[in-house]
Amino acid sequence: MPRTIVITGTSSGVGLALGNYFQEKGYRVFGLSRSVSDSAKFKTIPTDITKKEEIETAFATIIKETDTIDWIINNAGKGMVGPVENATIEEIIELFSLNLGAPAVIISHVLPIMRKTNQGKIINISSIGSVMGLPFRGFYSASKSSLDMVTESLRYELKNTHIEACTINLGDIKTNIADHRIRSEISDFYKSDFEEVYDRMNVDVNTGLDPYTLAPYIEKLCLQKKRLKPHYYFGTSTQKLSVWVKSLIPQKWFEKIIAKYSGL
Numbered sequence: 001m002p003r004t005i006v007i008t009g010t011s012s013g014v015g016l017a018l019g020n021y022f023q024e025k026g027y028r029v030f031g032l033s034r035s036v037s038d039s040a041k042f043k044t045i046p047t048d049i050t051k052k053e054e055i056e057t058a059f060a061t062i063i064k065e066t067d068t069i070d071w072i073i074n075n076a077g078k079g080m081v082g083p084v085e086n087a088t089i090e091e092i093i094e095l096f097s098l099n100l101g102a103p104a105v106i107i108s109h110v111l112p113i114m115r116k117t118n119q120g121k122i123i124n125i126s127s128i129g130s131v132m133g134l135p136f137r138g139f140y141s142a143s144k145s146s147l148d149m150v151t152e153s154l155r156y157e158l159k160n161t162h163i164e165a166c167t168i169n170l171g172d173i174k175t176n177i178a179d180h181r182i183r184s185e186i187s188d189f190y191k192s193d194f195e196e197v198y199d200r201m202n203v204d205v206n207t208g209l210d211p212y213t214l215a216p217y218i219e220k221l222c223l224q225k226k227r228l229k230p231h232y233y234f235g236t237s238t239q240k241l242s243v244w245v246k247s248l249i250p251q252k253w254f255e256k257i258i259a260k261y262s263g264l
Helices: 013-024 052-065 090-116 138-157 188-206 211-223 235-250 251-262
Strands: 004-009 028-033 043-046 072-074 118-128 163-170 233-236
Touching: 004 013, 004 043, 013 028, 013 052, 013 211, 028 052, 028 188, 043 052, 072 163, 090 118, 090 163, 090 235, 118 138, 118 211, 138 163, 163 211, 211 233, 233 235, 235 251
Parallel strands: 004 028, 004 072, 028 043, 072 118, 118 163, 163 233
Antiparallel strands: none
């Protein structure tokens, strides 16, 4: 029997690349996203994963076709840019609802299914930006950092099972993420600095790694015999190095490095 994989956010970008890769490799893939891509080679169940009732309907559909879920990849998410000062509570709630709340609800539906076979992998797609506050991306970094901590807590709670959880913290991946970011109002005080940082941010995304390179990496992790580590960092050498550097040097030195790289 082929493994069953559920992936969220499969209408484009990383999720679409993962779904097509795993389907082509012979896995049974179910994608959950609000829209269905014309280039998807797997089954998509139209689902707004910020709505619990739609998640319930989606999993009911999956269970009619298969009684096991081997891997869940919580990939759906969005970015948010703008000064901390200018963000509205509505924007913050929208961001955290998708980046943190939705994965939590998905996990609550997956665990009872995985528990029947006492096996499974929960892969939460996070960001290298979760380990550092980034200029004009404070709430995005915070949402992904929260996902990291929830994943760590979940690992303790699943310690006496064969169900494993981890995050894969991405650097820049070449996708259309910029088209879907929440963008707060930019007050006059920040406009010059914001435009400098935003231009560099988009250059980094446009020159990022191909999303298809992530799929075999995830497959290798999930098929390995040793238990998953809490966090894996996937990005350019410089991006992965930044995580290590931050753990070694004083915070004020690290802030100078990030400020200079960002053009501030």
